[in-house]
Structures are given as C-alpha cells and as structure tokens.
Amino acid sequence: MNYERPQFFHLMQYARAAEGDVVDMVSGDPDWEPPTALRDGLREYADAEPDEFQYPPSEGLVELREEIAARRNVDPGRIVVTNGTGEANYLAMAAALDRNAGSEVLLADPVYPYYPGKTELLGGDTTLVPTERDGSIDPDRFREAASEDTALVLVNTPNNPTGAVYSRETMRDLADLAAEVDATLVSDEVYDHFDFTGGFESALTLDSDRVIVTSGFSKSMAITGFRVGYAVLPEQFVGGAKTRHMLVNVATSRPPQVAVLRALRGTEPEYYERVRSMLRDRVSTFTDALDVADAEYTTPDGAFYVLARFDGFPGTMANAKRLVDGAGVAGMPGETFGSARAEWFRFALVTPRVEEAATRLADYFS
C-alpha cells in the first residue's frame, strides 16, 4: 500500500478535477457544525496572555486530561493527549509491540488501511481475520488465527467501514484471548458518539490491564483538522507512550486542546443527539434510494459509512473513477479496506446530497 499518498486523497483529487458535478462521499470529514462552545473557545484563545501561547505539558493540558478522565471514569494519569486518534493508535500499537511479546498483529478484515500501514512501520506482521457478513466479529476466528507470536489484537468499534458495533461479550472474548496469548487488545473508539443502537460500550468497562482504548474529537466535534485525540493506557504502558509522544511531537498543539476543553465543558448531550439523528436520516434516505438501484448494502449500527455492492461492478479504484465520471458520485473502493469487501464501495454520509447521490447511482446502474 502506498501511504505517501493515501488512496482517499488520490480519489478526492480525482473527483475535484472531474468535469461534471460530483457528490463527494470519499472521506470521513464531517460537513456539520462543531459545537458552538468550540468556536467560542477558539475566539477567546486569541486574546489569551502570551504564556498561554507557549509549550503545553507534553502529555496534554492537565484540565483536559482531567475532563477526559472524569468522562471515561479513569485516573487522569492514564491519559496521554495525542495528535488525533491516529497518533493514539500509533502509541498504543508501539506499546504492544515494544513488549517483545511477539510481532504478529491481528486485524479485522475489512480493515482501516492505516492499521496495516502502522504495523509495517513498527516492524510488526499483519494477519487479517475476516469478519462476518454483517460486519460482526467471531472471536473464535481470532482465536484460530492467534499464535504465540501474537502481540496485538486491534479492533475499531463502532466500525469504519462496516458500521458494526461490537458487543461487550465480543470485546470480553478478545481481551481474554489477549490474556491467553500474552498480547494487548487495542480498541479504537473514535466513533464512540456515533452509536445508533445504544448498545455500544467502551472496552474501558472491561477494566483490564491488557486493554488500551484510543479515541479523539475529530469526529464527535466535527474537527478532523484540529488533531486532538487521546489514549487511555494501563499504568505499565504510560511511561513508554509519553516518551514516544514527547520525542516525536514534543506536545499536541495548545489552541485546539483549549478549544476542545471549552467544548467538552460547554456542550450539552443534545448536540451529539442532533448529529446522530441527522445521520440516521441520511442513512435511511441513502439506503432507500439504493433499493431503487437494486444494490446490496449495509445499514450501519454506528459510525457514518454505508457499504454498497453493485452486481458485476467490483470495488476497484478503476471502478471508483468510473463512478466519478459516469455517475457523478465519489466513494471509496472496497479493495482499499483489505480483501473482505473488495466487491463493495464505501460511501461516507458527509453530505446533505445523499439522496441525489443514490439516485445518480440508480440511474447509472439501470
């Protein structure tokens, strides 16, 4: 895989350069408003004293770590504030691989493409474990794939791209498996606010010293450009993660941390409920229109992506470009998410024009 120029970037550029109008459903960049308190926090920051423009503590602003810790019901000392969930994942994966407890990394297929990329970067070896047809995980498949060399089991729930939300039992089984083979379980929960079923439970509730949870505010506050995330690490991993974070980054930028803190304190649950409700509407509008196109599709329990499959039209990059040019709709080819959904396309519901997109797809395939 070529990580210098990520596939989504390549396709977005292709869509932008297209002659006709294109509905862009490629990336996971929210198109909705961030919380009002976040904008307020940014404005206020512009007038702060010069000392507030200097280095923050490397592991993150104390108040922000405390605010996150209170919400996650953990000790603030276990939290490292990172440059997005992406860096939190990197630190968590490094922690698991640094233990010299093996080099194998078990990932669910379809897979968020940066996981195998980071595995390679950290000198680990990826083993992809297929998920079930509905996107759920069968822990027995992970058990069959695991070996003495397994250092890390990494999953993402609610899931990109399948929309699956893993049950607490599944996560418990995966944590047990990690204990059996002396590995670490990492749960990437960046879509934790996008659970449509009410069934999502953070892996932190497992209260295991083998579990690292990563998350961030890119999606929940619609601020992918701010780069604020965090890792919640068991005590034995905290020192190593802080050192790596400091040596690579020094710290996460201060202004977005201040704005996120302000937004955490000043945002009512209704903000998140409104966004979920809008996304639920988009899911049903898009999938209703896909019915007309006779497409097979997933109805997500969480996150904000729909996978769709069109007969005789596999999810290749070449076909994604054909959809841009022929249908005026841009979606990610399934082949970029491992092998399990290579026949599918992933459409991100980050535009109000979802109905138009699905109608265009129906016209294209009729």
Ligand SMILES: Cc1ncc(COP(=O)(O)O)c(C=O)c1O
């Ligand atoms: C599963 C998953 N993890 C991590 C990320 C990156 O999140 P962040 O912007 O917080 O680094 C994404 C972004 O799309 C994602 O889908």
